[in-house]
Amino acid sequence: MSAGHSHALPTTQNQKNLLIALALTSTFLVAEVIGGIVTGSLALLSDAAHMLTDASALAISIAAIHIAKRAADVKRTYGYHRFEILAAAFNATMLFLVALYILYEAYQRLKSPAEIQSTGMLVVAIIGLTVNLISMKLLSSGKDASLNVKGAYLEVWSDMLGSVGVIAGAVIIRFTGWTWIDSVIAVAIGLWVLPRTWVLLKESLNILLEGVPEGVNIDEVKAAMMTVPGILSMHDFHLWALTSGKSSMTAHIVYDPAYTPEQQLLPALKTILASKFSVYHTTLQFETVPCAHTDDGCNYVPIDEEHAGIGQVEPKNRSA
Numbered sequence: 001m002s003a004g005h006s007h008a009l010p011t012t013q014n015q016k017n018l019l020i021a022l023a024l025t026s027t028f029l030v031a032e033v034i035g036g037i038v039t040g041s042l043a044l045l046s047d048a049a050h051m052l053t054d055a056s057a058l059a060i061s062i063a064a065i066h067i068a069k070r071a072a073d074v075k076r077t078y079g080y081h082r083f084e085i086l087a088a089a090f091n092a093t094m095l096f097l098v099a100l101y102i103l104y105e106a107y108q109r110l111k112s113p114a115e116i117q118s119t120g121m122l123v124v125a126i127i128g129l130t131v132n133l134i135s136m137k138l139l140s141s142g143k144d145a146s147l148n149v150k151g152a153y154l155e156v157w158s159d160m161l162g163s164v165g166v167i168a169g170a171v172i173i174r175f176t177g178w179t180w181i182d183s184v185i186a187v188a189i190g191l192w193v194l195p196r197t198w199v200l201l202k203e204s205l206n207i208l209l210e211g212v213p214e215g216v217n218i219d220e221v222k223a224a225m226m227t228v229p230g231i232l233s234m235h236d237f238h239l240w241a242l243t244s245g246k247s248s249m250t251a252h253i254v255y256d257p258a259y260t261p262e263q264q265l266l267p268a269l270k271t272i273l274a275s276k277f278s279v280y281h282t283t284l285q286f287e288t289v290p291c292a293h294t295d296d297g298c299n300y301v302p303i304d305e306e307h308a309g310i311g312q313v314e315p316k317n318r319s320a
Contacts, residue, residue: 014142014149015065021135021156022058028131029055035124039117051128053098054135057091057155061148068243081243082208084148089204091151092197095158099193106186122170125163132160147207147244151200158193165189210240213247221277225251228268230260235290239279248281249273254290262286 029051036045064087072079135156142149165185172181203214212218218239225234236252255265265286273279 014146015062017138017142018058018062018065018149018152021138021152022055022062024131024135025051025054025058025156028128032124032128035120039120039124051159053091053095054152054155054159056094057152060087060090061152063087064148078242081246084146084243085204085207088147088151089201089208091155092201092204095155095193096197096201099190099197102186103190106183106190109183109186110180118170118174122167122174125166125170129160129163129167132156132163136160147200147204150244151204154196154200158189158196161192162189207241207243210238212239213241216247216277221249221273221279224272224276225253225269228260228265228272230255230257230265232256233290236285242281245278246281247277247279249279250283250285252285252287252291254287257288 029048032048032051033045036048061084064083067083068080070080136153139149139153139156142153165188169181169185173179206212206214216239218237221239222234222237225231231253233254234251235254236250238251239247239249241247253265253269255262266284269284270282273282
């Protein structure tokens with residue numbers, strides 16, 4: 001069964017929000033780099049590095065959405081939806097590496113603290129916080145439906161936290177003179193970002209490896225399907241996600257034709273998979289006897305091996 005069901009926001013809206021966020025982030029990036037150099041703040045420069053990854057992530061996400069709109073063709077029958085997941089994986093990897101670099105720089109700065117102009121650091125950080133909050137608001141509506149948008153949102157979220165940390169550090173340095181606070185805050189930002197980035201990377205890799213979609217229990221799916229009267233067993237079962245919100249499934253269904261006609265099985269299974277698990281694209285093969293199974297999967301072996309192809313047991317395929 002196949003239908004154009006999707007719980008994701010229209011990609012045009014996601015793309016519009018990403019474009020606005022990119023414009024805001026890129027504009028402020030230049031100002032923050034200059035501010036970090038002038039004030040001598042590592043926390044501000046680390047925040048600028050995050051801003052750079054934000055801008056890159058947003059640009060990559062926009063490009064991925066544009067490419068994913070391409071129609072399927074004879075070489076890519078599933079289309080280009082996976083580009084969004086590739087973008088999410090790339091963004092997660094990039095942010096992970098930047099966080100590690102900031103931790104290294106913070107360690108170096110702790111050994112030899114530098115003079116910091118707290119007032120300029122505070123002003124730039126407040127502007128950065130404002131930009132981040134606006135970008136987060138724009139991206140929040142699409143982050144749960146798309147790993148690509150979620151990756152961009154996480155970039156902006158981490159940068160927002162960085163801006164808050166820089167503001168706090170600027171205030172502390174202003175009144176205490178403790179310049180080492182700047183490096184401590186940079187370390188805190190890096191440690192906060194790393195585990196969240198790892199989660200996003202893991203989710204992206206799971207889709208690229210055609211793993212079971214996040215939040216779906218394959219045993220529960222099988223158990224729900226087995227409640228349909230007449231089904232005896234199932235095998236060669238595969239459930240994966242093409243991209244965020246687009247799950248696909250294939251399975252061989254062994255049934256008792258004397259108990260339930262095949263024509264009644266397909267709509268019943270379609271209803272269960274769509275309503276309970278949001279799986280709308282399936283290919284189901286119905287069998288009265290389980291097919292022969294080899295290391296390559298389920299195969300129908302010719303009855304007369306001398307005349308291969310004659311007497312071939314033809315499977316009943318039902319796809320929707």
